[in-house]
Amino acid sequence: MFHRRELSLIIVIAALGLVLAAIAPGYFARENLSDLFLGNMPVLIVAIGTTVVILTGNIDISVGSVFAICGVVAGIAAKGSGSVLVATIAACGVGAALGALNGSLVAFLRMPSIVVTLATMVALRDGLRWGTEGAWVQDLPPGFQWFGLPQSSYPVVACAIVVVLQSVVAWAMRNLAVGRAVYATGSNETAARLAGLDTARVTFGVFIVAGALTGLAALLNSVRFNQIPSNAGLGLEMKVIAAAVVGGAAIRGGEGSLSGTLLGVILLGAIGPALTFLGVSAYWERALQGAIILAAVAVDAVRERRAFHAAVAASGPA
């Protein structure tokens, strides 16, 4: 079930945990873990969508801007309606719509996804700034913050949502025909098309999923505060792509798993605070994260070269 990548990540995370348990057991205090989870929750939810997009051989770097827009939309909807449900639908719906915009340009006009989402990343971010004039959404209705729950039980609810989400998408990717279609499209689009799969629709679909998940992440994040910033999600795309890559997703598509991405989010998210607890300067956080990404990519490159040589040896002349 678990591939080598997941196993080695589990080992690395476990080793980190052991070191922390021995030197700085305070890391595992409920308070700290709860903060850690809430801080990384948006990354995890968005990373689920990003992984699916990467599996098709595409990329979506507009998620940070979509995240900011959906947060603001959720706040405005909550203020207008007073209902959390309406806010949720609005955030996910706007996210899905923006995903559909990206997806249609990539899938039907066959534009490269990196260019399309670079353009929407910039345009949406500046559009939001223009629309809100930089103002944050304030005076949110009372039932909005923490979904009206006690502050201590919100992390439990959010955690349950994330667990369900992660399991459902992971299960779907493994057990539904559509999951197979995602892998096949990213791995070999021509072969997938020849097998009768509608690869354009698959590509279109994954962008919508990624957008809707980004909307959900924005909503779950915005209820943590009593006002919603209009500049949220800066650099989010880098975090989620890094997590997916560390988790074993091949940037060319066709290879990767949601469990790998989950472990990638955990490792990259846990390492920064861990440094503080271990008494290492926090300035090392970025450097260490970078080193982890490089190590993961290097392992992939070496493995791929070996596999390539083995395949050439096995198959004869082209």
Next chain:
Amino acid sequence: MVASGLSDVPSLLLDARDISKSFAGLRALHRVSFDLRAGEVHALVGENGAGKSTLIKIVTGAEHADAGTITVAGAPLTRIDPHTTRALGIAAIYQQPALFPHLTVAENIALSLERGGSWRRIDRKARRRRASELLDRVGASLHPDRLVGTLTMPEQQVVEIAKAIGAEARIVIMDEPTASLSDREVARLFEVIARLRAADAGVIYISHRLEEIATIADRITVLRDGETVATRDARDLTRTDLIRMMVGRELDAVFPKRQVPLGETALSVRDLSNARTGVRRVSLSVRRGEILGLAGLVGSGRTQLAETIFGLTPASAGEIAIEGTPVTIVSPADAIDRGIAYVPEDRRQHGVVLEMSIAANTSLANLTAVSRHGLITREAEHRAARQYVNDLRIKASSVDAEVGSLSGGNQQKVALARWLATKPSVLILDEPTQGVDVGSKAEIHRLMQDLAERGMAIIMISSELPEILGMSDRIAVMHAGTIVATMERADATAANVMAAALGH
């Protein structure tokens, strides 16, 4: 003293002796010898897969020979790579020019000719002047400032030739240079070749167009199955001789053709055309239990025809009928629904998904068969895959093995398994045994017989004449995008299939 006695023999520019080369155990060349004299055009002919390209790759240093020696202008070559061979004056011009489309003609020529440090100043005027001068010598009226991407294919070829002349190449290799040229452009090319010859360069000329070879070649070497058949003076050979030498080999017992009673017409197409891919007014039909061999040279439109029938590039005109009922096929999904299966030519590129397991590859075209309520049942999928692994004798550790780890023959069988899983009534196989070992090849042939016996209609595209002649009940030959001849098994011979394929 001995040397002076030989002085009236034209000097050898290139002498390749006993060259052998295998790819992963498959023999591509076996003790092939080939030489080139100064001032001659030496043609290299043979069927697809006879070893011409491999020989050229070895001479240009793109591949290394397993055995044999190469001597250039009297000096034995020990280390050969593309740099060394270029410095020795070997230039190759391929059917697809290898130029930089975003640079101008002058820049393209300069890039291949100029030597010097990375920090040298670029002299644009000199580059333009040299380009004009070289293009003049080729007799072309191209402006050196034009972007190569805006040139037509023959114009690009002219640039390649100018490059070769600029490099003062003594050995010029032309691989199917006329494939995309009009008659007038061919005449122009021949003038250039005449100039090269007059300048005492040697030209290795590869072409399927036998009439051209008769016009231009001084000597001809025929390759077949990776071996030299003969090297002769061109004037001693007729076209019939050539065709016989290219195909002349006995059909051995490798093809145990069984007689299968033929059923109803399973698939028929009428006046099928595809404006985009050059398929022109093709009509054919295939009956249940029948194997229809589709012969033709590379580029004759066989794959394009298959892709049109399969809906990958939908037809622009014409009719497709399944069991007599006209159908519309505009996507592979339509074709699969109508019971058509297509196993494409290049299995690594189009056939299998290398990163996926055997089981996942097998179910990919027919996920509904192994699913319940849209849910893939792992057991059903594995059971189906195991059955095909057994039936097709796929050698693998388990059905979970990644297809990328299998040998070529086994990958091909996995591609086949995927399509058999769709339970097709019409099976189109594009080069089903290309690049697979002899054992797997025999098994694939046996399997085709079994499928025909079970009433499947099979269209087999193959560049290998013995396979076409050995396996087919009927043979359709394509040339320039259309079917030029259809013959019964009994009437087909290697020579008349080859002649039709060459457009005679």
